[in-house]
Amino acid sequence: MLSNLSTTNNPGLKLPEELQGYHTLVPLEPSGTGVERRKFGNWYSTVYRAIRSSDGLPYVLRRIENFRLTRQSAFAPIEVWSSLRHPGIISVREAFTTRSFDDNSLVVVYAYHPNSQTLFDAHLKPKPPTYQSRYQHGRQQLLLQAQSTVIAERTIWSYIVQIACAVKKVHDLGQAVRMIDVSKVLLTGQNRIRISSCGIVDVLMHDTVQDMLTLQQEDLTMFGRLVFALCCNNVSAATSAHFQKSLELIGRLYSADVKNVALFLISKGGPHRNVDQLLDMIRGKVMQEQEEALNATDRLEHELQSELENARLVRLLCKFGFINERPEFAREPRWAETGDRYIIKLFRDYVFHQMDEQGNPVLNMSHVLTCLNKLDAGTDERIMLVARDEQNCLVVSYKEIKACIDGAFT
Ligand SMILES: Nc1ncnc2c1ncn2[C@@H]1O[C@H](COP(=O)(O)OP(=O)(O)OP(=O)(O)O)[C@@H](O)[C@H]1O
Ligand SMILES: [Mg+2]
Secondary structure (H helix, E strand, O other), rough: OOOOOOOOOOOOOOOOOOOEEEEEEOOOOOOOOOOOOOOOOOEEEEEEEEEEOOOOOEEEEEEEEOOOOHHHHHHHHHHHHHHHHHHHOOOEEEEEEEEEOOOOOEEEEOOOOOOOOOHHHHOOOOOOOOOEEEEEEOOEEEEEEEEOOOOOHHHHHHHHHHHHHHHHHHHHHOOOOOOOOOOOOEEOOOEEEEEEOHHHHHHHOOOOOHHHHHHHHHHHHHHHHHHHHHOOOOOOOOOOHHHHHHHHHHHHHHOOOHHHHHHHHHOOOOOOOHHHHHHHHHHHHHHHHHHHHHHHHHHHHHHHHHHHHHHHHHHHHHHHHHOOOOHOOOHHHHHHOOHHHHHHHHHHHHHOEOOOOOEOOOOOOOHHHHHHHHHOOOOOOOOEEEEOOOHHHHHEHHHHHHHHHHHHOO
């Protein structure tokens, strides 16, 4: 079937121009011939960023190639996922099948988190050595040095707590995550991680009936493999071939608590092994994470406060910019020496053009900020405004000046 495939935006790539209300598709990973492709389970997948026409916002489309939907009911889990909101999970929007890529594709749409990286890319991908410079006998030497691949214990705990909380949310809803992997957990900000790709496995495996408790147990095992991989800097750290060595390495690099959690998650355990047991084990770390999250919010709120003030002042300055220096209005009564625009002009001089006794300009930022803040608040405090030729002198309150400025825009 010939469809509306376009190469205009992406030369060399055949991508549909429009797809179920999304346009401007851009692949978020290299594709095309010569690129080594890993599989999503048994399927090839590609991730695109696309703009949704109805709101103009970016979203992520994960396309599974060559997938034939047998029953519409396979989309039922997407309904559940799309109503789930959690800071540790990338929100699912919708899913559909399409022939726009010239095959049968399944597409699941997710929230877009700019500049995110998979945990694999952030921590496990081999990093090139860096050059360190050093002086010896008065000469600079460049030494090749391997970059450290060990993740700090604090970071490991933060990741464990964030994933544990996300898993708890999903299990409490009677669902399973079904895909916890270093390539599917994204680092979306500093130390902030989110599980991506939720819902896909549910659709792909719809025809295979599986017991939910078993799937939830598998979540914990996958979580354990992820902890092993991160601690040992090796995706196959938890396989039987590497297991003993990995355990020794974790023992050497991390505290006994990390090792216990990794073992709890990976062990077959009884049917009672569940996420609540895990949360009991890591209670202290959850509290620490909560404490740090609250501190971070406080810091941000503080920053935001001053930014809000800045925004108010910028708006005020813009208003001044619109009003002042309008020689074209010189003859109009409102701009004359008795009009309200004149007061604004004098106030502008009072704020920005003060002179000292020697006739030098006064560049006093705190004077400017104090005046602008009082003006914005419209206080009753009165000030004396003097004309440049010192022939005129007006005593007005900030409140009155504020009214003059507001009046200029009505
Ligand atoms: N919701 C999202 N928001 C922003 N970027 C995303 C989102 N989901 C995935 N990405 C980015 O898209 C890229 C490809 O993701 P993907 O999950 O396919 O990883 P991968 O390493 O290619 O794994 P796989 O081998 O399974 O395809 C990654 O760099 C990831 O950061
Ligand atoms: Mg990929």
